Amino acid sequence: MNAAPTNSSPRSPGSRPQQLDAVSKAIIEQLQEDGRRSYAEIGKAVGLSEAAVRQRVQKLTEAGVMQVVAVTDPMQLGFYRQAMIGLKVTGDTTAVAEELGRIPSVDYVVLTAGSFDVLAEVVCENDDDLIELLNKRIRAIEGVLSTETFVYLRLHKQFYNWGTR
Amino acid sequence: MNAAPTNSSPRSPGSRPQQLDAVSKAIIEQLQEDGRRSYAEIGKAVGLSEAAVRQRVQKLTEAGVMQVVAVTDPMQLGFYRQAMIGLKVTGDTTAVAEELGRIPSVDYVVLTAGSFDVLAEVVCENDDDLIELLNKRIRAIEGVLSTETFVYLRLHKQFYNWGTR
DNA sequence: AGTGAAACGACCGTAGA
DNA sequence: TCTACGGTCGTTTCACT
DSSP, X not given: OOOOOOOOSSOOTTOOOOOOOHHHHHHHHHHHHOTTOOHHHXXXXXXXXXXXXXXXXXXXXXXXXXXXXXXXXXXXXXXXXXXXXXXXXXSOHHHHHHHHHTSTTEEEEEEEESSOSEEEEEEESSHHHHXXXXXXXXXXXXXXXXXXXXXXXXXXXXXXXXOOO | OOOOOOOSOSOOTTOOOXXXXXXXXXXXXHHHHOTTOOHHHHHHHHTOOHHHHHHHHHHHHHTTSEEEEEEEOTGGGTOOEEEEEEEEESSOHHHHHHHHHTSTTEEEEEEEESSOSEEEEEEESSHXXXXXXXXXXXXXXXXXXXXXXXXXXXXXXXXXXOTTO
């Protein structure tokens, strides 16, 4: 095989991507179905011993390729109103992004190229909360020129990725 | 035991939202930090026995309030180009959403109100892949009138849960 | 809904091909 | 990087509160 990229350094932000073999992909798929599945059971599914699965999961986690975490459903918790908000910004976009990130109702912030400078996803209990969030918090941030709100009608597909640094 | 095959859909439609007490919130927080943390350890942290923690986690999961899953980092896997795509659609938006959902590179699809009918997040390896995805797959879907692409410059914040704060 | 106890199974470190 | 194995700890079931 080629030089094995055995990086034991735990999650360096600038580390290069690693190519996953079929087995690691299969392990990740197992954990995407159920993050609590036992290593032994995963091993049976992918044809590896329990210890080997454990080692690979540990390496994938330490390398920052994958994480096992709990995710919650806003709807089930009474947050009935979600929306994506496109923002046009003057000046420094990162400053606006940081302000947005401090708002608990804002769960997703990304700087973009295009007719919006920033996209932010928000989670609210109802329309009144959304209005207040927009007027009192988001549109009050210095540098925010305008917002356009895309109220969610139905979330159709969601696959959990992760990449915040 | 209980036949509970619910891996395909994270939502359980029709069920009412439930109010979480402080203990369940604490349990969810523990699993947010590490989805593989043992019930015993969580029990010590929240002041409950292992069996009690396990029961609550099982109920929260079955109710669709929470899921423990693996999330991956596209960047670490060589997917350097992410974008949000706003679509204008003629006719049935759900049909377009379903087509979009079948594309593996599309990890997020939501029907919206506003100047876009559908928002879709995509994950690509590079710009060429993005161009091909747009032209050959997305803009080829029947009913898609136009697309606007917001290329991600930097993902600034991403949360997987909202109800526990 | 919670606890406690005992049987069982999973997890972890170490050794070795 | 994997398997094998033994000690330890977590999970499961059940009887009880």
